[in-house]
Amino acid sequence: MRSEVPNSSRSMILRSDPDVSADVRDQRRLRDHDADVVIVGAGILGCALAVALGKQGRSVLLLEKSLKEPDRIVGELLQPGGVAALEKLGLRDCLDDIDAIPVYGYEVIYYGQGVEIPYPENANDPNRRRPEGRSFHHGRFIQKLRDAAMRTPNVNIVETTVTDIVKNGWTGQILGVQSQTKLNSDYYFGSLTVVADGYSSKFRKQYIKHQPVSRSKFWGLELIDTELPRPRHGHVVLGDSAPVLLYQIGTHETRALVDVPDNIPSASVKNGGVKSHLRNVVLPGLPKSVRPAFEAALDKGALRSMPNSWLPPTTNKTPGMVILGDAMNMRHPLTGGGMTVAFNDVVLLSELLNPEKVPDLGDTKVVLQQMSKFHWQRKNLTSVINILAQALYSLFAANGTDPSDPGYTTNYSLTLKPETADPQLRVLQLGCFRYFQMGGQCIDGPVGLLAGIIRQPFVLFYHFFAVALYSIWIMLRTRSLLRLPLTVVGGAAVFWKACVVIFPYIFSEVKV
Amino acid sequence: MAAAAGNSFTSPAANALYGSGLDVKDVGGVLQRLFNGTSGWTIALTVFLMLVVYDQILYIYQKGSIAGPRLKIPFMGPFLDSVNPKFEGYKAKWDSGDLSCVSVFHKFVVIASTRDMARKVFNSPMYVKPCVVDVAQKLLRPTNWVFLDGKAHVDFRKGLNGLFTRRALELYLPGQEEVYDKYFAKFLKLSEDAGRKPIPFMSAFRELNCAVSCRTFVGHYTTDEAVRKIANDYYMITAALELVNFPIIIPFTKTWYGKKAADMVLEEFAKCAAKSKVRMAAGGDITCIMDGWVKAMLESQEYREKVAKGVPVDEANKPAILLREFTDFEISQTIFTFLFASQDASSSATTWLFQLMADRPDVFERVREEQLRVRDGDKDRKIDMDMMDKMVYTRAVVKETLRYRPPVLMVPYMVKKEFPVTASYTVPKGSMVVPTTYPALHDPEAYPDPDTFNPDRWITGTAEQQVKNWLVFGTGPHYCLGQTYAQLNLMAMIGKASLHLDWVHHATAQSETIKVFATIFPQDDCPLVFTKRE
Structure with a gap:
């Protein structure tokens, strides 16, 4: 029935049209405030993502409310797994000239007694280099990342305060943002809007069911x-x-x-x-x-x-928008995993949204499919770091996790009851320290996970329960035989506690 | 029918069994005899034949005294002709009588062919309302303003009038020029890539017009890639625009593809509407029709808020028309009707314009001379409204093209109540009545020697006075809202092209044959070669 549509003459220009020139795209960003991607927040994730997508030829508008050097007490320690991701993104040089300090591992001091936990050699690194982390002033690093974004072709950074999200009133697709530039109302439109506005995200609430x-x-x-x-x-x-x-x-x-x-x-x-x-x-x-x-x-x-804060990850399901970084997923900063997660997320996401796989970022169906893949594929690394941070904090704070607390199961969170040091957690804490003191595999595994080098959730599971069993063994060994029946009951309680500590976090990771 | 068929399968034993106690044995026997020797198939056939007869009787009854085939092809009528319409077929129909008819499927269609008969339909809003074409309700959605009637229609239209004033039209000119420049370069490249051999340019002209329309209607809110997709997919919409379609949309048919394409365009324009609202609220300047409309809405809203708060407002600052706030989808629907109205018609006119000028070097030369003159000899000068006013000859060429090859041949209306169109004939309610434009525009009394292309008839002749015959943009309450814009666009485009491009038409035997593809095109799709004019 469609026979008379003259196929021969159709889309003649469509085929002969050359790629849209860079000039046109620059003009669209600067004059029309319109790009392939609008990123809200030029922080750790926002800058890195802008660079990665810009290099892929995407037109990117990176929005930031203040381009002054930030002065904060977070985002100061980058694990080796984060350094490696930064290298993959071609941003390794952002660690230069900021008076950054190399980090070779950890020192855990338990009641004055120290144990060294060096980063293990990375079996996957062909050069067999010893992994190094970096610690630095957050603001200096951010400024280097922003410089890198500014130098990337197809990327513009704009100092503007985002005030609202622009939505297609018919389909609900997100089309960009409204903002305030100096005293003027402003707007930035994108095929894809990335919300990466940090731990106190202004826009998370409307789109994510969990709150930190x-x-x-x-x-x-x-x-x-x-x-x-x-x-x-x-x-x-x-x-x-x-x-x-x-x-x-x-x-x-x-x-x-x-x-x-x-x-x-x-x-x-x-x-x-x-x-x-x-x-x-x-x-x-x-x-x-x-x-x-x-x-x-x-x-x-x-x-x-x-x-x-603790905020379990969620799959992005809003057409036209993705929420990333601390706005989407947070874990206790004890293990210094946040930036490592962010850079690895950028590496993964830029692979998934590569123009070969997603020619048009406005194709919301395809983008959402890729975001579903993103949610699951990032887990090899991030679920390890998330669970580890929360579980280690439970142990190290040893302040008691009370499953009877109504907030406990709904929030997957810790309920800290001050000054009610939990005896089972105390046992686990000691066991954990003694486990580290054994050295070898007992430290390489845990610190490899923490460093973002080992990306196998099972390894975490294994070491966690090894610590639990070892703690119980220490308890059995150190207590008098006369009290054996009590000790056995106590051991069971410790094991139960270990489960109570870790399983909620594991469950939170297998949710959509 | 299902019940009847069911009876025929009732077993005699069962009848006997249940009937015995109730003493209805005889009744059972009667039914038995009635259905004895018959089957479901024979009954179906009987019903079918009855329906065929009913369909024919209804047709003959509705046809009454007017011209038309004596019988219709059962049910579908000349549906296959409408799938592949021929200009000659339409022409024969117009020649067959002032009023003639066909019946396709469920639709009875009356064609009004003479000038006066057509005008009567155009000017009878009491009896008819626009239906565009059969499938338009499905593509544009029944809630679309073009299907509004009476006061609601008048009010809606008033709100749009401000978008087509002289001052507003001037705002769109820079955007139009931007698109011309881009596409003229593309035309050159197409000819270059084809080794300067003639290639059909009809689809390139369609894309140009789609890009100009999108630029004028939605500005920079959409990307060039999206515009190209719209231009490309718009083929599907045009292909679906038959006078009468199969009553339902069947997957993988033309109407289905057309609906999909229309939905895509609606979604794209809804996005533009949301963006325009944000940009206008932020104090942006008007760069397109959508901006103008949204800004008028914002001003109305501001006015209402002030009044509600009791803030005194100077009457001078009261918006000319108070608009309510339209949703993104409503705006999209309305802007889509602009594209719907412009795309096919302007593409048709553009194609003929390039062909007719190439075939008439004297006309071409005079246009070129005038274009250079109105620009004071600077061919790169930007177009403005005063310049447009001075383009007397170019305007005549455009008008003559529209008269000689009117893009829109017919304008279907729906009869909403029995319409006594003549003393002897009343068009039945629910049928379609179609005023035509071509016969009036080729009326030798109004336009002597009507089948000759003669722009001078608009300057030295009497063509300009034949307002009753000038049905290119319709007449009555639903006349084309964008008619001035459409003519300015054609003038600006061909004028600019004449200064920057040379083109040669490689006429074929089919160049003067009219192909009907919603509007009309040369059968050979206009083979041209473009070269740069130094």
Whole structure:
């Protein structure tokens, strides 16, 4: 019935048309505020994604409310798995000239006793180089990433504050954003809108059913010219209070991040607030060499905090939009996994959205199919880092996870009941430290997972339960035989606790 | 019928069994006899024949005194002709009488061929309302404004009038020129790539017009790639525009492809509407028709808000027409009707215009001379409205093209109540009545020597006075809203082309044969060679 449509003369121009020239695309970005991709937020993920997509020939508008160098206490430690991803993206040089400090592994200090946990050799690296992480001032690194984005062809960075999402009123497809540039109303349109506006995302709420849950904060101090027990290593200090992280971020600066659970009595206003908690509870537990600088920083006063949030990942299902980075998925920053997740996400996403696979980013059906693949394929790395961060924090904080808490199952979150140190968690904490002390596989596995080098969720599962069983074994060995029946019951309780700690996080990862 | 068929399978034993106690044995026997020796098939055949007879009687009854075949092909009528319409077939129909008829499937169609009969239909909104073509309701959606009637239609139209004023039309000119430049370069490349051998340009002209339309209607809210996709897929829509289609859309037929293409365009334009709303709210300037309309909505909204708040508003600042806020989909639907109205008709006119000028070097030369003159000798000067006013000869060429080869031959209407179109004939309610334009435009009394292409009849002749015959853009309450825009577009385009391009028409035996593809085109799709004019 369609025979008289003259196929011979159809789409003559369509075929002979050359590729749309770069000039036209530049003009469309600058004059019409229209691109293939609009990215909200020139942070870690936004910048890297802009570079990756721009290099693929996509026209990209990268929007950021302030292009000034950010000054924050997060995003300062990049695991070797993140460095490798950065290298894949061709952004390795962003780590140069920012006074970044190489990181070769961790030092875990348990009640004053230290154990070294070096990053293991990466079996997949043909050069067999020893993996290195990097720690640095967040703001300097961000500015390098922004510079790189600015230099990438097809990419423009715009300083503008995004105020709203633009939606096709008929189909619901997202078409871009409304914004405020200086005092003027503005707008940016894209075939695909990427929301990467960070941990306190303005737009997450409308599109993601989970909301972040935070039960503690990291309080940050900058220590000047302090000496760490093991230089060029991240330090985790464990003791009576919640964990403390120490790592050098510049030649003279060292960051201290102190986990302070919400509503902890020693940090209450009555007891002098966080400052006195830091001075009276945290300071005595720190390595001697660090205390003077810590005290000096306390005296100086500039205390800042960040909520430690947990947000399980969700599949992007909104046509025309993807939410990424901290806006979509967060884990406790204890293991320093956030940026590693972000860069690996960018590597994976830029493969999945490659123009060969997705010629038109406006083809929402295809993009959503790819986003479903993205959700599952990223898990090899991110589920490991997410679960590990949450489980390790449970152990290290040892403050008790109460399954009877109504918020527990719905939020997959930790319920920290201050000063009610959970005896089973204490057993697991000790077991974990002793496990590390055995060295060899017992540290290579866990730190390989943490570093983003080992991408096998099963390895995490294996080590976690190895720690649990080892903890029970230590308990059996150290307690008197007379109390054996009690000890056996206690062992079962410890095992149960281990399950209660890890399974909610595992379940959260197998959800859509 | 199903029940009857069911009876015939009732077993005699069963009848006997159930009938005995109730003493209806005899009744059972009567039924028995009635269906004895018959089967479901014979009954079906009988019903079918009865329907055939009913279809014929209904046709003859509806046809009454007017011209038309004595009987119709059962049910489908001349459907196959409408699948592959021929200009000669239509012409024969017009010549057969002032009013003539056909019946296709369920639709009874009356064709009004003379000028006065056509005008009578155009001007009888009491009895008829536009239906565009049979499938248009499905492509444009029944809620579309073009199907509105009476006051609702008048009001809606008032809201759109502001988009086609002289001042508004001037705003669109730069966008049009931008597209001409781009496509003239493409024409040169097409000829270059073809080794300067003639190739049919009809589809290239269609793409040019689609791009100009999209640029004028939705500005830069859509990409060049999307415009090309629309231009390409628009073929499907045009192909689906038959006078009468099969009553339902069957997958993988023309109407199905047309519907898909229309949905794609609607979605694209809805996106543009959402973007235009945002950009206009941010204080952007008007670059296209959609912008103009959205801005008028925003101004109305602002006015209403002020009034609601009790803020005194100067009457001078009151918008000329208070518009309500239209949804993205409503805006898309309306803008789609503009494309729907312009795409086929403008493409048809463009194709004929390029062909007719190439075949008449004297006309070509005079257009070129005038174009250079109105630009004060600078061929790269940008077009403005004053310049357009001075293009007397170019305007005459465009008008003569539209008269000589009117793109739209027929304008179907739906009869909403018994329509006594003449003293002796009443068009039945529910049928389609189709005023035609061609006979009026080739009426020797209005346009002497009507089958000759003669632009001068618009300058030194009397053509301009024949307003009653000028049915190119229809007449009555539904006349073409964009007629000025359409003519300016053709003038600006051919004028600019004459200064920057040379083209040669390689006439074939079919160059003057009219092909009907919704509108009309040369049968050979206009083989041309373009070269750059130095």
